[in-house]
Amino acid sequence: LIVLSHNHADHYYGVSGALRKREIGQIWSNGNISREELSNYEVLKVGAGDIARIDDVSLEVLWPPAAASNFSNLAGDGSQENNRSLVILAQVGQVKILITGDIEPEAQEEIAKRYDLSGISILKVPHHGSRFQSELFLRQISPEISIISVGESNSYGHPDSSLVEKLRDMGSRVYRSDQDGPISLSWRFDEGAMGYIFTTRNVGRKWWHIQWL
Template sequence: MKEHLIKRKVNKLDLVVASHADADHIGGLSMVLRSFNVRAVLDNGYPKNSYYYKDFLSAIKEKNIRYILARRGDNLKIGTLAFKILNPPEGYISSSNSPDNDNSIVLKLGYKNTSFLFTGDAGFEAEDQLVKRQDLQSTVLKVAHHGSASSTSNEFLKYVRPTVGVISVGKTNTYGHPKPIVLNRLTNARAKIYRTDISSSIKMVVTEKGLQVYD
């Protein structure tokens, strides 16, 4: 991640979002926080007794970075970007069999005439709560949990109605992600699918004319 940002000549980050404390989501963030000028970090605050999460919190403290606790219903604005936090709720989702994942930060970002829905590793339990309470329709869906079969239900897609689905997944992952059933759900929802195991870098540009995707 650090090398990618340097290649892009990025030296300042207005906001870093740590969706949840799993190592595959925050494992490289401590290095980013210590290497770049980061103004704020958004965290779900769901505790995890792991080296990566402790080091992540230490880096925030060392660099005196603003720490924002994500809670459903809160709104953030950075310049012309508007963020709405959809998950986790106050008190977290306690009924889940996978609370680390279902308490992932879910964010909706609006810019010009385009919207993005970022879902972390949120599973069916979180999705069920989201469809009951939120305006989910988005141009781009960051598909949850690397395309796991336990996320991205047909019901959820009915509410999101994405034009584009982006799956962040490793080429050699041992889980078989993305699962064929999820790819079928996205195809049936008429979403154009982009995958990082096929296109390692996916660039999106929003203009007055709409969204352009480069892979």
């Protein structure tokens, strides 16, 4: 499964490389992406309420709803297309991960109002750690792990330093691809839920442990 969150180049460029020499079952999108290299694959438009299960992983699409296109353009680096990003709640055992695309505060707050976001362990921080974030959204999740996907020395100044500080003040461990390199996750469930975070730039294995009461 490949998920293309929305129709911005930094979220679909490179998909041809990801397709190479791999067996792909489906490609999910918000319905706004049309690429020649996808013509030989099953591309499904998904939205809020769609659910799938792949082996031990469940995937629930939380966003966008049918009316997401009615959101206004936002200040700064916001856009309607950002707010059409697919937002997916992934669950592996008892570990919950929220993957957020580039949603802006307006969409973040709608999600916080519609869903119970407590118990999410890992947050893929929206929009590369932009300064435009909903306090309600972040406080509801209060993630143990925050992952920021961001290019090194990018012209936008992402991630925002005050956001990184806020996440750390909330007790979240922050990993960012511009400093840590590519980030991957794996779990063991033989004793509670043991998770490992692998990075390519920082040598060694960093681990975290969740005790379920």
